[in-house]
Amino acid sequence: MTKTLKVKDPFLRLDLGDVFERTENGDYVASVTEDFTNNSEDGKVYTTKYHASFGISEDYAKQMIEDGYLEEVPDTNDKKFVNIFDEIDGLINHYSKQLNDVKTSDAHPAVMREEETVYTNLLTVLNHLKSLKK
Secondary structure (H helix, E strand, O other): OOOEEEEOOOEOOEOOOOEEEEOOOOOEEEEEEEEEEEEOOOOOEEEEEEEEEEEEOHHHHHHHHHOOOEEEEOOHHHOOOOOHHHHHHHHHHHHHHHHHHHHHOOOOHHHHHHHHHHHHHHHHHHHHHHHOOO
16 A cells, blocks of 8 residues: 555545645545634633544555555556656757757748747757767
8 A cells, every 4th residue: 555545535533635645654644724713702712722633543544545545646656657868869859850840831020030049058958968978
């Protein structure tokens, strides 16, 4: 299971979007803090604070997911590896095509020069970055 679980259907004092975080022992804990402000008859303002922590076991968390109360939040560290040089090659191909399209377009000459300068500069930078690959 993921490190973070999000409340999908409110229960207890937990609202939609509140989160449970996995602890070192594998349980999940959510904390809630609410402020209440009351105006008294004499014009004074009183503020009270409510704080609660909710802990559940991993097995109970699985059951809460099955019942539709919680959902797993994908870990951001699970992102697929991207080779930067493959990305650079893709951008070089893309901007080369854009540059060729500009050269063959029938746009205003000043606009064409500006676009050509932009794409040429982008390609210069990308080719330099690609040259750093050893």
